[in-house]
Amino acid sequence: MPRIGVIFDRDRAPEDLPAFAAAVEEAGADELWLVEDLGWTGGISSAALALAATSRITVGIGIAPAPLRNPALFAMEIANLARVHPGRIVAGIGHGVPEWMRQVGVEAKSKLAMLEETVLAVRGLLRGDEVILDGREVHIDGVRLVHPPTVQPPIVTGVVKPRSLELSGRIADGTIIAEGNGPAELAASLEHIRRGGAGDDHQLIVFTYLYVDDDASRIEKYTGELVAGQAAWLGKQPEELFSLIGAVGELPAKVRQLADAHVSTIVLRPLGPDPIAQVRTAIAALES
Template identity: 60%
Template sequence: MIRIGFMFDRDRPPSELTGYAALLESLGADDLWVVEDLGWAGAIASTAFALAATERLRVGIGIAPVALRNPALLAMELAMLERSAPGRLVAGVGHGVPEWMAQVGASTPRKLALLEETIVAVRGLLEGSPVTLHGREVTIDGVKLVHPPAAVPPIVTGVVQPKSLELSGRVADGTIIAEGHGPSAIDDARGHIERGVAAGSRPAHELIVFAFLRVDDDPAHAASVTREAIAGQAAWLGVPPSSVFGLTGPASELPARIAELEAAGASTVVLRPLGPDPDAQTRAALAAMTSRS
Protein backbone atom coordinates (compact mmCIF):
# COMPACT_ATOMS: atom_id res chain seq x y z
CA MET A 1 0.00 0.00 0.00
CA ILE A 2 1.23 3.49 -0.83
CA ARG A 3 2.92 5.46 1.95
CA ILE A 4 1.59 8.95 2.75
CA GLY A 5 3.97 11.52 4.14
CA PHE A 6 4.10 15.27 4.67
CA MET A 7 6.78 17.89 4.24
CA PHE A 8 7.73 20.32 6.98
CA ASP A 9 7.88 23.41 4.80
CA ARG A 10 11.10 25.40 4.94
CA ASP A 11 9.24 28.64 5.70
CA ARG A 12 7.68 27.32 8.91
CA PRO A 13 9.43 28.41 12.13
CA PRO A 14 11.84 25.65 13.21
CA SER A 15 10.23 25.71 16.65
CA GLU A 16 7.12 24.12 15.11
CA LEU A 17 8.94 21.03 13.81
CA THR A 18 8.65 18.73 16.81
CA GLY A 19 4.98 19.57 17.31
CA TYR A 20 4.25 18.85 13.66
CA ALA A 21 6.13 15.56 13.84
CA ALA A 22 4.08 14.54 16.88
CA LEU A 23 0.88 15.58 15.09
CA LEU A 24 1.71 13.42 12.08
CA GLU A 25 2.42 10.44 14.29
CA SER A 26 -0.83 10.89 16.20
CA LEU A 27 -2.81 11.10 12.94
CA GLY A 28 -1.26 7.95 11.50
CA ALA A 29 0.89 9.44 8.73
CA ASP A 30 3.76 7.30 7.49
CA ASP A 31 6.48 9.88 6.90
CA LEU A 32 7.76 13.36 7.70
CA TRP A 33 10.22 14.91 5.27
CA VAL A 34 12.50 17.86 6.02
CA VAL A 35 14.36 20.01 3.52
CA GLU A 36 17.80 21.59 3.39
CA ASP A 37 17.74 24.76 1.32
CA LEU A 38 20.52 27.32 1.61
CA GLY A 39 19.79 29.83 4.35
CA TRP A 40 16.87 27.95 5.91
CA ALA A 41 17.50 25.00 8.28
CA GLY A 42 20.01 22.17 8.39
CA ALA A 43 18.55 18.77 7.55
CA ILE A 44 20.61 16.72 10.01
CA ALA A 45 19.55 18.78 13.02
CA SER A 46 15.95 18.86 11.78
CA THR A 47 15.90 15.08 11.35
CA ALA A 48 17.37 14.53 14.81
CA PHE A 49 14.67 16.64 16.46
CA ALA A 50 11.87 14.98 14.47
CA LEU A 51 13.09 11.47 15.31
CA ALA A 52 13.46 12.35 18.99
CA ALA A 53 9.89 13.68 19.11
CA THR A 54 8.36 10.50 17.68
CA GLU A 55 8.45 6.73 18.11
CA ARG A 56 7.11 5.31 14.84
CA LEU A 57 7.26 8.00 12.15
CA ARG A 58 9.77 7.58 9.33
CA VAL A 59 11.78 10.77 8.74
CA GLY A 60 13.30 11.58 5.37
CA ILE A 61 15.93 14.10 4.37
CA GLY A 62 14.84 15.71 1.15
CA ILE A 63 17.63 16.55 0.34
CA ALA A 64 21.18 17.21 1.57
CA PRO A 65 23.32 18.64 -1.26
CA VAL A 66 26.44 16.50 -1.59
CA ALA A 67 28.48 19.56 -2.56
CA LEU A 68 28.00 20.84 0.99
CA ARG A 69 28.65 17.50 2.74
CA ASN A 70 31.96 15.74 3.11
CA PRO A 71 31.08 12.03 2.71
CA ALA A 72 32.85 10.96 5.90
CA LEU A 73 31.08 13.58 7.99
CA LEU A 74 27.75 12.82 6.33
CA ALA A 75 28.18 9.11 7.10
CA MET A 76 29.03 9.91 10.74
CA GLU A 77 25.87 12.03 11.07
CA LEU A 78 23.65 9.44 9.38
CA ALA A 79 25.09 6.65 11.51
CA MET A 80 24.19 8.57 14.66
CA LEU A 81 20.63 9.18 13.45
CA GLU A 82 20.09 5.56 12.39
CA ARG A 83 21.50 4.16 15.64
CA SER A 84 19.25 6.49 17.63
CA ALA A 85 16.07 5.53 15.70
CA PRO A 86 16.69 2.25 13.87
CA GLY A 87 14.70 1.77 10.69
CA ARG A 88 13.15 5.24 10.68
CA LEU A 89 15.62 7.23 8.58
CA VAL A 90 15.74 7.85 4.84
CA ALA A 91 18.84 9.71 3.73
CA GLY A 92 18.14 11.89 0.71
CA VAL A 93 21.00 13.49 -1.21
CA GLY A 94 21.28 15.44 -4.44
CA HIS A 95 23.28 17.90 -6.50
CA GLY A 96 21.93 21.03 -4.85
CA VAL A 97 20.63 24.13 -6.61
CA PRO A 98 23.52 25.34 -8.84
CA GLU A 99 23.08 29.02 -7.94
CA TRP A 100 23.16 28.24 -4.22
CA MET A 101 26.21 26.01 -4.56
CA ALA A 102 27.96 28.83 -6.42
CA GLN A 103 27.12 31.23 -3.57
CA VAL A 104 29.15 29.14 -1.12
CA GLY A 105 31.97 28.16 -3.46
CA ALA A 106 30.80 24.55 -3.78
CA SER A 107 30.16 24.34 -7.51
CA THR A 108 31.68 21.54 -9.55
CA PRO A 109 31.40 20.69 -13.24
CA ARG A 110 31.45 16.98 -12.29
CA LYS A 111 28.12 16.81 -10.53
CA LEU A 112 27.35 13.22 -11.54
CA ALA A 113 30.72 11.98 -10.32
CA LEU A 114 30.34 13.79 -7.00
CA LEU A 115 26.87 12.36 -6.39
CA GLU A 116 27.78 8.78 -7.29
CA GLU A 117 31.06 8.77 -5.38
CA THR A 118 29.39 10.27 -2.32
CA ILE A 119 26.68 7.59 -2.30
CA VAL A 120 29.25 4.80 -2.72
CA ALA A 121 31.50 6.19 0.02
CA VAL A 122 28.70 6.89 2.49
CA ARG A 123 27.12 3.47 2.02
CA GLY A 124 30.48 1.74 2.48
CA LEU A 125 31.15 3.67 5.68
CA LEU A 126 27.67 2.93 7.04
CA GLU A 127 28.26 -0.77 6.36
CA GLY A 128 31.16 -0.58 8.80
CA SER A 129 33.84 -1.32 6.24
CA PRO A 130 37.13 0.52 5.88
CA VAL A 131 36.64 2.72 2.83
CA THR A 132 39.29 3.84 0.40
CA LEU A 133 38.11 5.78 -2.63
CA HIS A 134 40.22 7.99 -4.83
CA GLY A 135 37.62 9.27 -7.24
CA ARG A 136 37.24 12.24 -9.50
CA GLU A 137 35.55 14.25 -6.74
CA VAL A 138 35.73 12.22 -3.51
CA THR A 139 38.82 11.12 -1.60
CA ILE A 140 38.49 8.71 1.31
CA ASP A 141 41.67 6.97 2.44
CA GLY A 142 41.20 4.07 4.84
CA VAL A 143 38.38 5.59 6.93
CA LYS A 144 36.19 3.32 9.09
CA LEU A 145 33.29 4.28 11.35
CA VAL A 146 33.73 3.30 14.98
CA HIS A 147 29.95 3.19 15.55
CA PRO A 148 28.25 2.10 12.31
CA PRO A 149 24.53 1.36 12.47
CA ALA A 150 23.18 -2.18 12.61
CA ALA A 151 21.56 -1.64 9.21
CA VAL A 152 22.27 0.91 6.48
CA PRO A 153 19.37 3.33 6.03
CA PRO A 154 18.05 3.82 2.49
CA ILE A 155 20.05 6.35 0.52
CA VAL A 156 17.84 8.08 -2.05
CA THR A 157 18.44 10.92 -4.46
CA GLY A 158 16.46 14.00 -5.34
CA VAL A 159 17.31 14.56 -9.00
CA VAL A 160 15.57 15.73 -12.17
CA GLN A 161 17.63 15.30 -15.34
CA PRO A 162 17.78 12.03 -17.32
CA LYS A 163 21.44 11.20 -16.60
CA SER A 164 20.95 11.85 -12.90
CA LEU A 165 17.78 9.75 -12.82
CA GLU A 166 19.61 6.86 -14.46
CA LEU A 167 22.46 7.22 -11.96
CA SER A 168 19.92 7.14 -9.14
CA GLY A 169 18.44 3.91 -10.43
CA ARG A 170 21.89 2.36 -10.63
CA VAL A 171 23.38 3.28 -7.24
CA ALA A 172 20.62 4.61 -4.95
CA ASP A 173 17.80 2.94 -3.02
CA GLY A 174 15.17 5.35 -4.28
CA THR A 175 14.46 8.55 -6.15
CA ILE A 176 12.61 11.67 -5.02
CA ILE A 177 10.52 13.29 -7.75
CA ALA A 178 10.11 17.01 -7.06
CA GLU A 179 6.81 18.85 -6.68
CA GLY A 180 4.95 19.61 -9.87
CA HIS A 181 5.53 16.33 -11.70
CA GLY A 182 2.29 14.61 -12.65
CA PRO A 183 1.68 11.02 -13.76
CA SER A 184 3.06 11.46 -17.30
CA ALA A 185 6.24 13.13 -16.06
CA ILE A 186 6.66 10.43 -13.42
CA ASP A 187 6.27 7.76 -16.06
CA ASP A 188 8.96 9.44 -18.15
CA ALA A 189 11.31 9.67 -15.15
CA ARG A 190 10.71 6.01 -14.35
CA GLY A 191 12.02 5.05 -17.77
CA HIS A 192 15.40 6.64 -17.00
CA ILE A 193 15.45 5.25 -13.46
CA GLU A 194 14.65 1.73 -14.59
CA ARG A 195 17.51 1.76 -17.08
CA GLY A 196 19.80 2.49 -14.16
CA VAL A 197 18.17 -0.17 -11.99
CA ALA A 198 18.78 -2.75 -14.71
CA ALA A 199 22.46 -1.81 -14.85
CA GLY A 200 22.95 -1.73 -11.07
CA SER A 201 22.76 -4.18 -8.22
CA ARG A 202 20.50 -2.56 -5.64
CA PRO A 203 17.78 -4.91 -4.31
CA ALA A 204 14.88 -2.44 -4.51
CA HIS A 205 14.09 1.11 -5.56
CA GLU A 206 11.51 3.37 -3.89
CA LEU A 207 9.84 6.08 -5.97
CA ILE A 208 9.02 9.03 -3.71
CA VAL A 209 6.84 11.76 -5.20
CA PHE A 210 6.57 15.19 -3.60
CA ALA A 211 3.31 17.01 -4.37
CA PHE A 212 1.73 20.36 -3.51
CA LEU A 213 -1.39 20.13 -1.35
CA ARG A 214 -4.28 22.53 -0.91
CA VAL A 215 -7.58 21.14 0.34
CA ASP A 216 -10.15 23.79 -0.54
CA ASP A 217 -13.72 23.77 -1.85
CA ASP A 218 -13.29 27.26 -3.34
CA PRO A 219 -11.28 27.08 -6.60
CA ALA A 220 -10.59 30.82 -6.67
CA HIS A 221 -9.29 30.83 -3.10
CA ALA A 222 -7.19 27.72 -3.72
CA ALA A 223 -5.65 29.36 -6.79
CA SER A 224 -4.79 32.53 -4.90
CA VAL A 225 -3.17 30.59 -2.04
CA THR A 226 -1.08 28.36 -4.30
CA ARG A 227 -0.24 30.82 -7.11
CA GLU A 228 3.15 31.98 -5.83
CA ALA A 229 4.48 28.50 -5.02
CA ILE A 230 3.27 27.04 -8.30
CA ALA A 231 4.73 29.92 -10.32
CA GLY A 232 8.09 29.48 -8.61
CA GLN A 233 8.13 25.74 -9.22
CA ALA A 234 7.07 26.24 -12.84
CA ALA A 235 10.01 28.59 -13.37
CA TRP A 236 12.40 26.07 -11.79
CA LEU A 237 11.05 23.21 -13.89
CA GLY A 238 10.95 25.32 -17.06
CA VAL A 239 7.26 24.71 -17.70
CA PRO A 240 4.14 26.91 -17.70
CA PRO A 241 2.28 27.12 -14.35
CA SER A 242 -0.67 25.29 -15.89
CA SER A 243 1.56 22.22 -16.31
CA VAL A 244 2.50 22.02 -12.62
CA PHE A 245 0.73 19.06 -11.03
CA GLY A 246 -0.78 19.57 -7.59
CA LEU A 247 -3.37 18.11 -5.27
CA THR A 248 -5.61 21.16 -5.14
CA GLY A 249 -9.35 21.03 -4.59
CA PRO A 250 -12.01 19.41 -2.40
CA ALA A 251 -10.93 16.73 0.06
CA SER A 252 -13.16 14.22 -1.69
CA GLU A 253 -10.93 14.42 -4.79
CA LEU A 254 -7.69 13.76 -2.93
CA PRO A 255 -7.77 9.93 -2.87
CA ALA A 256 -8.30 9.74 -6.63
CA ARG A 257 -5.43 12.15 -7.32
CA ILE A 258 -3.08 10.17 -5.10
CA ALA A 259 -4.25 7.00 -6.85
CA GLU A 260 -3.09 8.59 -10.13
CA LEU A 261 0.39 8.99 -8.70
CA GLU A 262 0.37 5.45 -7.37
CA ALA A 263 -0.68 4.13 -10.78
CA ALA A 264 2.24 6.02 -12.31
CA GLY A 265 4.62 4.12 -10.03
CA ALA A 266 4.84 6.16 -6.82
CA SER A 267 5.38 4.04 -3.72
CA THR A 268 5.43 7.07 -1.40
CA VAL A 269 3.63 10.40 -1.83
CA VAL A 270 4.84 13.31 0.29
CA LEU A 271 2.35 16.16 0.49
CA ARG A 272 3.53 19.75 0.88
CA PRO A 273 0.69 21.82 2.38
CA LEU A 274 0.40 25.31 0.94
CA GLY A 275 -1.12 28.25 2.75
CA PRO A 276 -1.21 29.61 6.29
CA ASP A 277 -2.81 26.57 7.92
CA PRO A 278 -0.57 23.54 7.28
CA ASP A 279 -1.79 21.61 10.33
CA ALA A 280 -5.42 21.95 9.25
CA GLN A 281 -4.46 20.96 5.71
CA THR A 282 -2.69 17.91 7.07
CA ARG A 283 -5.70 16.87 9.15
CA ALA A 284 -8.05 17.29 6.20
CA ALA A 285 -5.83 15.29 3.85
CA LEU A 286 -5.37 12.40 6.24
CA ALA A 287 -9.08 12.35 7.05
CA ALA A 288 -9.85 12.09 3.33
CA MET A 289 -7.38 9.25 2.88
CA THR A 290 -8.71 7.43 5.94
CA SER A 291 -12.29 7.68 4.70
CA ARG A 292 -11.20 6.09 1.42
CA SER A 293 -9.76 3.06 3.20
Protein backbone atom coordinates in the same frame (compact mmCIF):
# COMPACT_ATOMS: atom_id res chain seq x y z
CA MET B 1 -1.72 2.44 -1.34
CA PRO B 2 1.54 4.43 -1.29
CA ARG B 3 3.02 5.57 1.98
CA ILE B 4 2.08 9.13 2.93
CA GLY B 5 4.71 11.64 3.96
CA VAL B 6 4.54 15.32 4.89
CA ILE B 7 7.07 18.11 4.33
CA PHE B 8 7.97 20.54 7.08
CA ASP B 9 8.17 23.69 5.00
CA ARG B 10 11.52 25.47 5.09
CA ASP B 11 9.89 28.83 5.88
CA ARG B 12 8.39 27.60 9.14
CA ALA B 13 10.35 28.51 12.27
CA PRO B 14 12.68 25.72 13.46
CA GLU B 15 11.20 25.87 16.96
CA ASP B 16 7.87 24.75 15.44
CA LEU B 17 9.36 21.49 14.16
CA PRO B 18 8.97 19.21 17.23
CA ALA B 19 5.27 20.00 17.64
CA PHE B 20 4.71 19.76 13.88
CA ALA B 21 6.40 16.35 13.74
CA ALA B 22 4.32 15.05 16.64
CA ALA B 23 1.12 16.34 15.01
CA VAL B 24 2.01 14.72 11.68
CA GLU B 25 2.59 11.41 13.44
CA GLU B 26 -0.68 11.73 15.37
CA ALA B 27 -2.52 12.46 12.10
CA GLY B 28 -1.45 9.07 10.77
CA ALA B 29 1.28 9.98 8.28
CA ASP B 30 4.01 7.45 7.63
CA GLU B 31 6.90 9.84 7.01
CA LEU B 32 8.11 13.39 7.67
CA TRP B 33 10.47 15.04 5.17
CA LEU B 34 12.84 17.90 5.93
CA VAL B 35 14.36 20.40 3.53
CA GLU B 36 18.03 21.40 3.52
CA ASP B 37 18.36 24.60 1.50
CA LEU B 38 21.22 27.07 1.85
CA GLY B 39 20.46 29.72 4.43
CA TRP B 40 17.44 27.98 5.95
CA THR B 41 18.15 25.10 8.36
CA GLY B 42 20.37 22.02 8.49
CA GLY B 43 18.88 18.66 7.56
CA ILE B 44 20.77 16.60 10.14
CA SER B 45 19.89 18.79 13.11
CA SER B 46 16.28 19.00 11.89
CA ALA B 47 16.11 15.22 11.59
CA ALA B 48 17.41 14.85 15.14
CA LEU B 49 14.70 17.18 16.45
CA ALA B 50 11.95 15.39 14.53
CA LEU B 51 13.08 11.90 15.54
CA ALA B 52 13.27 12.90 19.19
CA ALA B 53 9.73 14.34 19.06
CA THR B 54 8.18 11.19 17.55
CA SER B 55 8.22 7.44 18.08
CA ARG B 56 6.99 5.84 14.86
CA ILE B 57 7.31 7.83 11.67
CA THR B 58 10.23 7.69 9.27
CA VAL B 59 12.16 10.95 8.87
CA GLY B 60 13.68 11.76 5.48
CA ILE B 61 16.27 14.37 4.58
CA GLY B 62 15.18 15.81 1.27
CA ILE B 63 17.84 16.64 0.28
CA ALA B 64 21.42 17.21 1.44
CA PRO B 65 23.62 18.78 -1.28
CA ALA B 66 26.54 16.46 -1.96
CA PRO B 67 29.13 19.23 -2.52
CA LEU B 68 28.29 20.80 0.85
CA ARG B 69 28.29 17.55 2.83
CA ASN B 70 31.62 15.78 3.22
CA PRO B 71 30.62 12.09 2.86
CA ALA B 72 32.58 10.95 5.92
CA LEU B 73 30.92 13.53 8.17
CA PHE B 74 27.51 12.95 6.58
CA ALA B 75 27.82 9.19 7.19
CA MET B 76 28.89 9.80 10.79
CA GLU B 77 25.82 11.98 11.41
CA ILE B 78 23.39 9.60 9.68
CA ALA B 79 24.86 6.62 11.52
CA ASN B 80 24.41 8.41 14.83
CA LEU B 81 20.71 8.99 14.15
CA ALA B 82 20.24 5.48 12.77
CA ARG B 83 21.79 3.91 15.88
CA VAL B 84 19.46 5.79 18.20
CA HIS B 85 16.38 5.52 15.95
CA PRO B 86 16.89 2.31 13.92
CA GLY B 87 14.84 2.01 10.76
CA ARG B 88 13.50 5.55 10.95
CA ILE B 89 15.91 7.70 8.90
CA VAL B 90 16.25 8.11 5.13
CA ALA B 91 19.34 9.86 3.77
CA GLY B 92 18.52 12.02 0.77
CA ILE B 93 21.37 13.42 -1.31
CA GLY B 94 21.37 15.61 -4.42
CA HIS B 95 23.58 17.70 -6.68
CA GLY B 96 22.91 20.96 -4.83
CA VAL B 97 21.58 24.13 -6.46
CA PRO B 98 24.52 25.42 -8.57
CA GLU B 99 24.08 29.06 -7.55
CA TRP B 100 24.06 28.15 -3.87
CA MET B 101 27.06 25.87 -4.20
CA ARG B 102 28.97 28.70 -5.91
CA GLN B 103 28.02 31.05 -3.07
CA VAL B 104 29.89 28.89 -0.58
CA GLY B 105 32.72 27.85 -2.88
CA VAL B 106 31.95 24.14 -3.18
CA GLU B 107 30.51 23.74 -6.68
CA ALA B 108 31.65 20.41 -8.12
CA LYS B 109 33.47 20.25 -11.44
CA SER B 110 31.57 17.06 -12.26
CA LYS B 111 28.16 17.00 -10.63
CA LEU B 112 27.48 13.40 -11.65
CA ALA B 113 30.81 12.19 -10.26
CA MET B 114 30.29 14.13 -7.04
CA LEU B 115 26.87 12.56 -6.48
CA GLU B 116 27.92 9.04 -7.40
CA GLU B 117 31.09 9.07 -5.34
CA THR B 118 29.30 10.61 -2.35
CA VAL B 119 26.59 7.95 -2.40
CA LEU B 120 29.11 5.13 -2.77
CA ALA B 121 31.27 6.46 0.06
CA VAL B 122 28.35 7.05 2.41
CA ARG B 123 26.89 3.63 1.68
CA GLY B 124 30.20 1.89 2.33
CA LEU B 125 30.74 3.75 5.59
CA LEU B 126 27.21 2.99 6.81
CA ARG B 127 27.83 -0.70 6.09
CA GLY B 128 30.84 -0.57 8.34
CA ASP B 129 33.35 -0.97 5.52
CA GLU B 130 36.76 0.65 5.41
CA VAL B 131 36.34 3.12 2.55
CA ILE B 132 39.19 4.00 0.22
CA LEU B 133 38.08 6.17 -2.67
CA ASP B 134 40.25 8.35 -4.86
CA GLY B 135 37.61 9.68 -7.21
CA ARG B 136 37.19 12.72 -9.40
CA GLU B 137 35.48 14.64 -6.60
CA VAL B 138 35.61 12.54 -3.42
CA HIS B 139 38.82 11.44 -1.70
CA ILE B 140 38.72 9.16 1.34
CA ASP B 141 41.75 7.21 2.51
CA GLY B 142 40.96 4.32 4.81
CA VAL B 143 38.05 5.62 6.92
CA ARG B 144 35.79 3.26 8.85
CA LEU B 145 32.95 4.14 11.23
CA VAL B 146 33.43 2.95 14.81
CA HIS B 147 29.65 2.86 15.35
CA PRO B 148 27.97 1.90 12.05
CA PRO B 149 24.20 1.50 12.22
CA THR B 150 22.66 -1.90 12.89
CA VAL B 151 19.85 -1.12 10.43
CA GLN B 152 21.08 0.33 7.14
CA PRO B 153 19.28 3.58 6.24
CA PRO B 154 18.07 3.89 2.65
CA ILE B 155 20.02 6.35 0.52
CA VAL B 156 17.87 8.18 -2.02
CA THR B 157 18.70 10.90 -4.50
CA GLY B 158 16.74 13.98 -5.46
CA VAL B 159 17.46 14.47 -9.16
CA VAL B 160 15.77 15.76 -12.30
CA LYS B 161 17.60 15.22 -15.58
CA PRO B 162 17.87 11.94 -17.53
CA ARG B 163 21.53 11.17 -16.81
CA SER B 164 21.02 11.86 -13.11
CA LEU B 165 17.90 9.69 -13.05
CA GLU B 166 19.86 6.85 -14.65
CA LEU B 167 22.59 7.35 -12.06
CA SER B 168 19.99 7.16 -9.30
CA GLY B 169 18.72 3.90 -10.72
CA ARG B 170 22.24 2.50 -10.60
CA ILE B 171 23.42 3.61 -7.15
CA ALA B 172 20.48 4.66 -4.96
CA ASP B 173 17.69 2.92 -3.07
CA GLY B 174 15.16 5.44 -4.32
CA THR B 175 14.56 8.66 -6.23
CA ILE B 176 12.79 11.83 -5.11
CA ILE B 177 10.73 13.55 -7.81
CA ALA B 178 9.94 17.26 -7.41
CA GLU B 179 6.53 18.86 -6.99
CA GLY B 180 4.36 19.27 -10.08
CA ASN B 181 5.19 16.00 -11.81
CA GLY B 182 2.27 13.71 -12.60
CA PRO B 183 1.83 10.22 -14.03
CA ALA B 184 3.21 11.03 -17.49
CA GLU B 185 6.37 12.64 -16.12
CA LEU B 186 6.78 9.85 -13.58
CA ALA B 187 6.60 7.23 -16.33
CA ALA B 188 9.36 9.04 -18.24
CA SER B 189 11.50 9.40 -15.10
CA LEU B 190 11.00 5.76 -14.20
CA GLU B 191 12.14 4.72 -17.66
CA HIS B 192 15.48 6.47 -17.08
CA ILE B 193 15.74 5.05 -13.55
CA ARG B 194 15.12 1.51 -14.86
CA ARG B 195 17.69 2.10 -17.59
CA GLY B 196 20.19 2.69 -14.81
CA GLY B 197 19.49 -0.79 -13.50
CA ALA B 198 16.94 -0.18 -10.73
CA GLY B 199 14.72 -3.09 -9.75
CA ASP B 200 11.17 -3.19 -8.44
CA ASP B 201 12.40 -2.40 -4.93
CA HIS B 202 13.66 1.04 -5.98
CA GLN B 203 11.53 3.62 -4.16
CA LEU B 204 9.81 6.33 -6.19
CA ILE B 205 9.15 9.24 -3.84
CA VAL B 206 7.00 12.08 -5.17
CA PHE B 207 6.62 15.49 -3.54
CA THR B 208 3.27 17.13 -4.29
CA TYR B 209 1.47 20.31 -3.26
CA LEU B 210 -1.58 19.91 -1.02
CA TYR B 211 -4.33 22.44 -0.46
CA VAL B 212 -7.88 21.21 0.01
CA ASP B 213 -10.56 23.85 -0.48
CA ASP B 214 -13.67 24.48 -2.58
CA ASP B 215 -13.09 28.22 -2.74
CA ALA B 216 -11.22 29.27 -5.89
CA SER B 217 -10.17 32.62 -4.44
CA ARG B 218 -8.54 31.03 -1.40
CA ILE B 219 -6.86 28.45 -3.61
CA GLU B 220 -5.32 31.24 -5.67
CA LYS B 221 -4.35 33.21 -2.57
CA TYR B 222 -2.50 30.38 -0.89
CA THR B 223 -1.14 28.43 -3.86
CA GLY B 224 -1.04 30.64 -6.95
CA GLU B 225 2.39 32.24 -6.59
CA LEU B 226 4.16 29.07 -5.51
CA VAL B 227 2.58 26.96 -8.25
CA ALA B 228 3.46 29.57 -10.87
CA GLY B 229 7.09 29.60 -9.75
CA GLN B 230 7.34 25.82 -9.82
CA ALA B 231 5.69 25.72 -13.25
CA ALA B 232 8.24 28.17 -14.59
CA TRP B 233 11.07 26.02 -13.17
CA LEU B 234 9.61 22.94 -14.87
CA GLY B 235 8.97 24.81 -18.12
CA LYS B 236 5.20 24.37 -17.91
CA GLN B 237 2.03 26.36 -17.52
CA PRO B 238 0.61 26.41 -13.97
CA GLU B 239 -2.50 24.50 -15.03
CA GLU B 240 -0.29 21.68 -16.33
CA LEU B 241 1.19 20.91 -12.93
CA PHE B 242 -0.01 17.81 -11.12
CA SER B 243 -1.01 18.55 -7.53
CA LEU B 244 -3.44 17.73 -4.77
CA ILE B 245 -4.92 21.21 -4.86
CA GLY B 246 -8.71 21.47 -5.06
CA ALA B 247 -11.80 19.81 -3.64
CA VAL B 248 -11.28 17.07 -1.08
CA GLY B 249 -13.36 14.65 -3.14
CA GLU B 250 -10.74 14.75 -5.90
CA LEU B 251 -7.93 13.45 -3.70
CA PRO B 252 -8.55 9.68 -3.81
CA ALA B 253 -8.63 9.56 -7.62
CA LYS B 254 -5.46 11.65 -7.93
CA VAL B 255 -3.64 9.47 -5.41
CA ARG B 256 -4.74 6.37 -7.34
CA GLN B 257 -3.13 7.89 -10.43
CA LEU B 258 0.15 8.18 -8.55
CA ALA B 259 -0.18 4.66 -7.18
CA ASP B 260 -0.74 3.37 -10.71
CA ALA B 261 2.48 5.17 -11.71
CA HIS B 262 4.40 2.95 -9.23
CA VAL B 263 4.90 5.66 -6.62
CA SER B 264 6.14 4.25 -3.30
CA THR B 265 5.63 7.39 -1.20
CA ILE B 266 3.55 10.51 -1.76
CA VAL B 267 5.02 13.39 0.23
CA LEU B 268 2.46 16.12 0.83
CA ARG B 269 3.61 19.72 0.88
CA PRO B 270 0.68 21.38 2.67
CA LEU B 271 0.05 25.00 1.79
CA GLY B 272 -1.98 27.69 3.51
CA PRO B 273 -2.16 28.96 7.09
CA ASP B 274 -3.05 25.62 8.75
CA PRO B 275 -0.88 22.86 7.27
CA ILE B 276 -1.73 20.27 9.93
CA ALA B 277 -5.46 20.68 9.24
CA GLN B 278 -4.71 20.14 5.56
CA VAL B 279 -2.81 16.94 6.36
CA ARG B 280 -5.56 15.61 8.61
CA THR B 281 -8.20 16.31 5.96
CA ALA B 282 -6.16 14.61 3.24
CA ILE B 283 -5.37 11.50 5.29
CA ALA B 284 -9.02 11.16 6.40
CA ALA B 285 -10.15 11.41 2.77
CA LEU B 286 -7.70 8.73 1.69
CA GLU B 287 -8.67 6.37 4.51
CA SER B 288 -12.44 6.69 4.00
